[in-house]
Amino acid sequence: MMRNVRKLAIGTALATLVAAAAAGAQGVPAAQAPMPSKDPSEFLREPPKPSSVKGDFTLVAIGDMLYSHPYAGTTDPELRKVLDIVRSGDVTVTNQEGVFIDLKTFKGSAYGNGQLWGSGTLAKDMKDMGIDILSVANNHSTDFGWEGLIESMRLLDAAGVSHSGGGMNLKEARAPAYFDTPKGRVSLISTASTVKPNARANDAFGETNARPGISTLRLRRVELVTPAQMDAVRALAIERASVREPAPAPDAREITFGERIYRVRDKEPADWAIHWDMDLYDHAGLLQSVREAKAQSDLAVFTIHAHESPTGVDDDNPPPPNFLIKLFRDVVDAGGDVVVGGGPHSLRGIEIYKGKPIFYGVGVFFIRGEIKALQETALRVFPDPATGKAPPPKPEERSVRPGGNPASWYDSIVAAVDYKDGKAVAVRLYPLDVGNTYDRSRRGIPHLADPANAKRILADLQKFSAPFGTRIAIDGSVGIIRIP
Structure with missing residues (x-):
């Protein structure tokens, strides 16, 4: 319970800092600072102007x-x-x-x-x-x-x-x-x-330059999994839980583990493994x-x-x-x-x-x-597991694949x-x-x-x-x- 309160407090403080920074960038009090929209539907409420190219x-x-x-x-x-x-x-x-x-x-x-x-x-x-x-x-x-x-x-x-x-x-x-x-x-x-x-x-934002x-x-990658796969992810996440990465809830349909987000597949097509x-x-x-x-x-x-x-x-x-x-x-x-x-x-x-x-x-x-x-790209070779030395050069490919x-x-x-x-x-x-x-x-x-x-x-x-x-x-x- 305390962890949730702490997250809420951090989130509230962060929101206050963001608003204050934006206010500083605009030179107006925080309470009046205009923030960009995070509601895409705001720009879909009115029908657009039709195309008007001629002839x-x-x-x-x-x-x-x-x-x-x-x-x-x-x-x-x-x-x-x-x-x-x-x-x-x-x-x-x-x-x-x-x-x-x-x-x-x-x-x-x-x-x-x-x-x-x-x-x-x-x-x-x-x-x-x-x-x-x-x-x-x-x-x-x-x-x-x-x-x-x-x-x-x-x-x-x-x-x-x-x-x-x-x-x-x-x-x-x-x-x-x-x-x-x-x-x-x-x-x-x-x-x-x-x-x-x-x-x-x-x-420009707050005291930082443009x-x-x-x-x-920006996108967030989400791995779509079956309920059975989510059970396996949950079990591993619980086994390796830490203060930095606490154990997920038993009924969680989305779990962040190992810097990956896993979500139970819902109505996505069967061949989709990843949601963005x-x-x-x-x-x-x-x-x-x-x-x-x-x-x-x-x-x-x-x-x-x-x-x-x-x-x-x-x-x-x-x-x-x-x-x-x-x-x-x-x-x-x-x-x-x-x-x-x-x-x-x-x-x-x-x-x-x-x-x-x-x-x-x-x-x-x-x-x-x-x-x-x-x-840094050209001079990079890792050892051949069999010899511990640089692998032999590969012949040039003649084909596309x-x-x-x-x-x-x-x-x-x-x-x-x-x-x-x-x-x-x-x-x-x-x-x-x-x-x-x-x-x-x-x-x-x-x-x-x-x-x-x-x-x-x-x-x-x-x-x-x-x-x-x-x-x-x-x-x-x-x-x-x-x-x-």
């Missing part, structure tokens, strides 16, 4: 731009066919994964394992490809620290490419980017749920950004870079994790017109929710990035959403073959898929989209979704 309008969405050297001026005729589609719309949206900097002049530092690097010329290259507006929020955004992120955004500004998802503080990182077309203004709100440590932007970074959606809880401040803050963006634009687009899956992180399991379904539908209800998911590099299904297209995963566009290793990327990462699409006087009427899907081949000069470069592969990719999309009630017709090598 015939097309939005093109492509997957992650994961590349390191320019390709807009390519002489590859097959890549040029793809770029013709990219340039065919009124606006083209993507995610730039990683940063682009000149390593010879860059004054910042790299952090973590595996720095995804791109040439400082990529901002102009993307503009020349026909990309108008993009997200900079992903798990490689701060590979070269916030300095690398800010330099990339400076180069995008200089090239005339609108961008969202990063900034000198959280307010800037959550703010929408805008792109004006003759038929209306398009806004983009971007975030990431899979990030590296300290990637999140922060506003911090540059990206917009993030969204932080309420972030959930509400993102919906507020969508609502505000829509008020200032004719068409609002939302993107997230999320490697999470129902079975863990970064696998090629096509069903989306639970939180994306909830978040994406909330985004539409807040005013989003198009939702684009990215991150795991594999294709996922498509949903038409209240007449608005939701792409749970559009795959990659390029997967041809250079990784720059730090000394094993030792490389999943084959599913090389299937992708270009998605074109067609509008008529503000209403989405159709989605066109162009299957891409991103070069799953032994030929390193071809691997990772998008070409239109040949008829057999196009049919296979579209058949997969039909299967992935069926749980959402989406029907995809196949016309030759193009998928068509009619929106009533």
Whole structure:
């Protein structure tokens, strides 16, 4: 009983400190300090403004731009066919994964394992490809620290490419980017749920300064278990209970043990092993950004870079994790017109929710990035258990698997959403073959898929989209979704 009282006292004291810190940041008494909303439903109570782009309008969405050297001026005729589609719309949206900097002049530092690097010329290259507006929020955004992120955004500004998802503080990182077309203004709100440590932007709070970074959606991972599995977890937690980690209640349906949260499976699909809880401040803050963006634009687009899956992180399991379904539908209800998911590099299904297209995963566009290793990553070898010495070097892999990327990462699409006087009427899907081949000069470069592969990719999309009630017709090598 005393333990519960102590927790309540600590919680009350913490709430008082948070309010006081916020008050200090705002320069007003604590009792009057405005706090951000932690109630996502606050931004769903009123119907959003409808889309208002004029006449015939097309939005093109492509997957992650994961590349390191320019390709807009390519002489590859097959890549040029793809770029013709990219340039065919009124606006083209993507995610730039990683940063682009000149390593010879860059004054910042790299952090973590595996720095995804791109040439400082990529901002102009993307503009020349026909990309108008993009997200900079992903798990490689701060590979070269916030300095690398800010330099990339400076180069995008200089090239005339609108961008969202990063900034000198959280307010800037959550703010929408805008792109004006003759038929209306398009806004983009971007975030990431899979990030590296300290990637999140922060506003000034109390006596602490603001911090540059990206917009993030914080998640809590919960292991879903059967009642029998929970009994086993409970027994172990009781056996190893301590003052720091007390024994759970006999009837507890959720137990935190060993820095993991276990919850008894309720109504989740049988193949889901992991549930993801969204932080309420972030959930509400993102919906507020969508609502505000829509008020200032004719068409609002939302993107997230999320490697999470129902079975863990970064696998090629096509069903989306639970939180994306909830978040994406909330985004539409807040005013989003198009939702684009990215991150795991594999294709996922498509949903038409209240007449608005939701792409749970559009795959990659390029997967041809250079990784720059730090000394701490390159000089790391653990002993071979059999000899106690360094293991012999492995021969270079010729194939994509094993030792490389999943084959599913090389299937992708270009998605074109067609509008008529503000209403989405159709989605066109162009299957891409991103070069799953032994030929390193071809691997990772998008070409239109040949008829057999196009049919296979579209058949997969039909299967992935069926749980959402989406029907995809196949016309030759193009998928068509009619929106009533």
